[in-house]
Amino acid sequence: MNPLTAALEFVESINNEETPDGVSKRIGELGQSFGFTSFCLAAIPESGASFDGSIMLSGWRPEWQQRYLDRDYVQNDPIVAKARTASRPFLWSSVARDRNLSAAAQQVLTEARDYGMYDGVCVPVHGLQGYQGMLIFGGPEVRLNEREISVLHLVGIYASNKVRELVGANTNRPRHRLTPRELECLKWSAAGKTSWEISQILSISQHTADWYLASAARKLHAANRTHAVAEGFRLGLIR
Template structure:
């Protein structure tokens, strides 16, 4: 267990006391991590398990502060392979980016993700995962760009408070009910009708039952379910329902 000073804990309480939105909370997180010597910070949250039943990874949306303006233009291609994100599921302790970058098992695309951030000067950071009940997941990464010359000192002294801060911040977000304000990415775009039909299917309704409930023909309901099954890369409606539930779509 990392030891963190009482003054640091109190500073967090004082800075978050009147915060009512996630965006304001993220601003506060940037201020606190800046005091530790970091120049950028990001927060990610998944309200469902990170991996689908078929083994695919859900994309992790990074909510950032003080990143370069155009950094996200090409980042979407890396949202499911992000090596720092993937490394979070190897344990619960803070991860130093340079250690992740040296891992022998990184794929070419993961190395490309590191290079992409490196090109923006974002190569030195610490990532702290939070594994929550029911498979939910949160993460904070605090980064120092090229303007910070004292990375060794920052890394040495910031590891413990950053670990505590990540867990305290996540608990604060959940306690204040701010998780619904966090920007996340759904990998599958279902129409309202497809979601409605899946929701009734999850309740055990047949296509005929659902047709009566929503005032459409049985053929239309079956078409909506067929489209949802295809979009979710499922084999049948039961798999589609399970995937939609895991993604938080229903």
């Protein structure tokens, strides 16, 4: 498909989406049409801040996302570092070639390859009141021309604005910010469903359901799943 046509169809399609999960599905489909296997739409956290509350939509493999968060890789991720100052989309490979990268930064890129992300493109998103975000696509290799990169730039800006509009929250300094999947799993848990039952309802593995619930509990500073559900009700996340 012509890249411009794909972008226009994407913009038109997410205009009709009413949930972040719907936008997430559209981003994943568009990414696949460009040869990408993963994506992440997020606010860029302030230096020293954690990344878990900044993720708006995630198309990362759960194992990689858990590793990234547990090891606080955002502090050394050279892609995030460049996204803070970049105004145009850039390829991961352009960052990887920098001979001044620290060993910690090189380690993040090396481990990403273990999860199938050998290269990618990062789309910086800048908004009102100093908002900074990014849409990251990753995959086995990147073969994009300037026109295609410009198309992804448009997609990143539009998708970010759409999700922020849907959640109706300030995602620049998010607290207790659960991803749509985490919140969905938490709501089913509140309804008395087990991890296995949640996995069947959402068509995911039981391991993945457990991971989403554990991630939600961590973000809510909860000691366990029951505590996380209670915090969800207290904060108005579950109604």
